[in-house]
Amino acid sequence: MQASSSRVHSSQPGVHPGLPALVKRHASSSWRKPVQQVDLPALERLDAALANHQGPVVLDSFCGTGQSTAMLAARHDDALVIGVDKSSHRLNRRPAAPDNCVLLQAHCEAVWRYLVGRQQKLLAHYLLYPNPWPKPGHLSRRVHGHPAFPLLLALGGQLELRSNWQLYVEEFGVALHLCNQPSCIAIVPLDTPALTLFEHKYRESGHQLWSVTAKLS
Numbered sequence: 001m002q003a004s005s006s007r008v009h010s011s012q013p014g015v016h017p018g019l020p021a022l023v024k025r026h027a028s029s030s031w032r033k034p035v036q037q038v039d040l041p042a043l044e045r046l047d048a049a050l051a052n053h054q055g056p057v058v059l060d061s062f063c064g065t066g067q068s069t070a071m072l073a074a075r076h077d078d079a080l081v082i083g084v085d086k087s088s089h090r091l092n093r094r095p096a097a098p099d100n101c102v103l104l105q106a107h108c109e110a111v112w113r114y115l116v117g118r119q120q121k122l123l124a125h126y127l128l129y130p131n132p133w134p135k136p137g138h139l140s141r142r143v144h145g146h147p148a149f150p151l152l153l154a155l156g157g158q159l160e161l162r163s164n165w166q167l168y169v170e171e172f173g174v175a176l177h178l179c180n181q182p183s184c185i186a187i188v189p190l191d192t193p194a195l196t197l198f199e200h201k202y203r204e205s206g207h208q209l210w211s212v213t214a215k216l217s
């Protein structure tokens, strides 16, 4: 990873005007993309991990190297803490982690659908610095513009998304509001330990960091 990081630049001046229609369309339909072969081994590992666990479940979507997953597993020591990232390159740089931590190489959306299919509810769900996709034409690649967004909501729990792009966090908050989920937007305090490598890098580069939190009903 580079030593310093440039801020997110976007030609989009405010919340995307197409967001309400997109979120409502996704809320009234099901995401039908077939399960990808590449995700099957991770879903099998997830199945086995859940079969051996009776307690709460915490999800760390877009976990990168899994540094946050290890920290969250220490924080939630009675929970199964699952980190998901599609990149083997990132996951191969995982730190040592407690036994209640599982890292999966998979698409997050496939894991959300699998968990919803099992009627598995979450204690907490972290989405720390997902890719911003700053071009306006990339709205549907952002988490809140993706057709799998209703699955994320169905997982419930205490949700926290962080980004160094204020507009991403605001847009996510608007998408939650459109789905009748109140949320709270705040600046991530500078005096809390960095949960992820990207968070550390953004802080070193002087970026303001933003969070949106919600207790999903």
Ligand SMILES: C[S@@+](CC[C@H](N)C(=O)[O-])C[C@H]1O[C@@H](n2cnc3c(N)ncnc32)[C@H](O)[C@@H]1O
Pocket: 061, 062, 063, 064, 065, 084, 085, 086, 087, 090, 106, 107, 108, 109, 128, 129, 130, 131, 196, 197, 198, 199
């Ligand atoms: C900006 S990095 C943040 C990683 C980590 N959360 C951190 O803060 O250090 C975004 C991560 O999302 C992963 N990613 C992007 N799209 C994904 C998807 N659909 N499913 C799973 N991982 C994805 C990338 O591989 C990358 O590791």
